[in-house]
Amino acid sequence: MYLKEIYTIKAPYRESMNIRGYSFGKGDKAACILGPVRGNEIQQLYICSQLVKKLKELENNGCISSGKEILVIPVVNNYSMNVGKRFWGEDNTDLNRRFPGNPQGDTTDRITGAVLEAVKDYGFGIQFASFYMNGEFVPHVRMMETGYQNTSLANLFGLPYVVVRRPRPIDTKTLNFNWQNEQTAAFSVYTNKNDEIDDKSARQAVAAVLRFLTRMGIIRYESHSGYISHVIQEEQLTNVHSMSGGIYRRQINPGEEVRYGQIIGQVIDPYEGGVRENITAPTDGVVFFAHTQPLIHEGDIAYRLIHRLHE
Amino acid sequence: MIQTVVSAGLPVGENLMIQKKRMMGKQTEGPGSFGRISIVTGIHGDELEGQYVCYELARRLEEASEQLYGIVDIYPALNPLGMDTRHRAIPQFEMDMNRIFPGNRDGAVMERVAASVVEDLIGSDVCIDVHSSNAFNREVTQVRISQDFKERLLPFAKLLNTEMIWLNATETVHESTLAHSMNMLGVPTLVVEMGLGAAINMDYGNRIVDGILNLMREMGLWKGAVGQIRQPAVVLDSAIQFIRAQKEGIFLPSISHEARVEKGEVLGRIVDVLHTSVQEEITAPCDGMVFTLREYPMVYEGALLMRILMEQGEESGQSCT
Incomplete structure (x- = not known):
């Protein structure tokens, strides 16, 4: 293993922010794994750190395939992480909305430009990312529908679900979209948490990446075969909205099956304590996403269901 | 008259409300129709230049209301929670509101709100989206136009009494802005930018009010006085x-x-x-x-x-x- 310096940004009164990659094996740029670009993606940082630990072991045991190189960048934005901010501290810019970046551009464009330059030549790209809505997901691999996406490859992670999202204009500035445009087979892996550690789903994510690398012939590693993934188009998910605001009582977890008409959540009157609304399942299905905040707005998405799917 | 464009219940004892002031003038010429101009501002909660523009425009229109023809809709705060908390994005959601248009009726709450705003603006003959700069840079008065809509918007933009008109190279991300969405839906929408975030420059504001009245005069919506109008420099990125x-x-x-x-x-x-x-x-x-x-x-x-x-x-x- 050796360290690669990707980019350094200096600040007047802080130590420099050094973006570093850990390189394993030698040869073709086979796979790149990227950790948090947002400051609250602590689970994603944890997963990457565990991957670095595991790949060190595998390299020491001669289990990285000959002629293959793997790069892990455990964190892009440690500056924001250290001050408890999700976005770039100075101007609240979301780094994952600044790709492909620009070496002559603004500070954040320079950071993302340098990162994309460092990762664009790898055959496979895996990003541990977070979604714009607060809540918990079932673990899944997410891809943008760019025309270059390959759901068969995404299946090889062995996670329960693969989600294909038709990009909206705002998505064109994400790493995933731009990585695919650079001809890298890019995947975003989502576990259930962001700003807290969930060991079980972190282990599942590490195993999924190692399984994928094994199946692509990049490492030699014995692992469980995982799931045959269920592929979902994002627009086919059924959104369940709350019709009122208040204190939110969630009753179902991601991955659980629900039946049509089942009460899956309640909105409680924040002053008087009574039930303001019973949120019911509009269809049979499996919970893909669940709102987890203790408060809910009128119109918030309480759940996203995979229509008519059974466990 | 004050109208509520959209309302959504917040968790504890409050509703998020986007409101507008509708000013009705005399009927405009034509087959029974009223011309309509909409002024929107406050998409970014830390941009306050539009507050003075909205106030001063309404004040002048009310002062000489007999000179007003058609409809003027003023939306002073599209992101009221952001303005209340001096927050550029939508608080809690941490989303830039000007990146979620045209919204989504089946989406998250702010995407639904954005969809309601768009629906309400449809029917305007012209829409002007007033922005300040951010808290980092001070700007002269300018209209920014995406190259895609240059032919349609430039004649309107030249009336707005700004220092310059900047014909921006189109970036894909512009597609999620209010202005792009409205232009795509057939409502000519111009973005005015000026001053500094979290501040008001009344001199700049007065220039823009003069410009809006000048535009309204050209549209047949205003027969009253208009100040002296400057000719803007029209410039490309280069x-x-x-x-x-x-x-x-x-x-x-x-x-x-x-x-x-x-x-x-x-x-x-x-x-x-x-x-x-x-x-x-x-x-x-x-x-x-x-x-x-x-x-x-x-x-x-x-x-x-x-x-x-x-x-x-x-x-x-x-x-x-």
Whole structure:
């Protein structure tokens, strides 16, 4: 293993922010794994750190395939992480909305430009990312529908679900979209948490990446075969909205099956304590996403269901 | 009359409400129709220049209401929670509201709100989206137009009494803005930018109010007085020089906003306070006018310090009128 310096940004009164990659094996740029670009993606940082630990072991045991190189960048934005901010501290810019970046551009464009330059030549790209809505997901691999996406490859992670999202204009500035445009087979892996550690789903994510690398012939590693993934188009998910605001009582977890008409959540009157609304399942299905905040707005998405799917 | 465009219940004892002021004038000429202009502002909660524009426009219209024809809709706060908390994005959601248009009726709550705003604006003959700059850079009055809509919008933009019209190269991300969405839906929508975030420059505001009244006069919506209207410079990206910090530190400008500068002139320094040293001296790469000037002194490498509108005849400049 050796360290690669990707980019350094200096600040007047802080130590420099050094973006570093850990390189394993030698040869073709086979796979790149990227950790948090947002400051609250602590689970994603944890997963990457565990991957670095595991790949060190595998390299020491001669289990990285000959002629293959793997790069892990455990964190892009440690500056924001250290001050408890999700976005770039100075101007609240979301780094994952600044790709492909620009070496002559603004500070954040320079950071993302340098990162994309460092990762664009790898055959496979895996990003541990977070979604714009607060809540918990079932673990899944997410891809943008760019025309270059390959759901068969995404299946090889062995996670329960693969989600294909038709990009909206705002998505064109994400790493995933731009990585695919650079001809890298890019995947975003989502576990259930962001700003807290969930060991079980972190282990599942590490195993999924190692399984994928094994199946692509990049490492030699014995692992469980995982799931045959269920592929979902994002627009086919059924959104369940709350019709009122208040204190939110969630009753179902991601991955659980629900039946049509089942009460899956309640909105409680924040002053008087009574039930303001019973949120019911509009269809049979499996919970893909669940709102987890203790408060809910009128119109918030309480759940996203995979229509008519059974466990 | 005050109308509620959209309301959504917040968790504890409050509703999020986006409201507008509708001012009805006399019927405009034509087959029984009323012309309609909409003024929107406050998409970014830290941009307040539009507050004065909305107030002053409504005040002048009310003062001479007999001169008003058609309908004027004023939306002073599209992101009321952001304005209340001096927050650029939508608080809690941490989303830039100007990146979620045209919204989504089946989406998250703010996407639904955005969809309601768009539906309400449909039917306007013209829409003007008033922005301030952010808290970092001071801007002259300008209209920014995406190249895609240049032919349709330029005649309206020239009436708005701004210093310049900037024909922006189209970036895909512009597609999620209110202006792009409305233009795609057939409502000519212009973005006015000026001043500084979290502040009000009443001189700039008065110029824009004059410009809106001038536009309304051309549309047949206003028969009252209009101040003197300036002719804007219409410029492409290639007529603009961006000056960015190459070093981190504290930026100390030596020129003022809107200054005319000459090539080679010292425009400022970036200093290292701890070591009492000059990190970088910034000089003008061309003759021109400083239309953007950084106000927030702390800079990283890459921070925008100034934009210079190059004087016509400059080698790579391509102004067009």
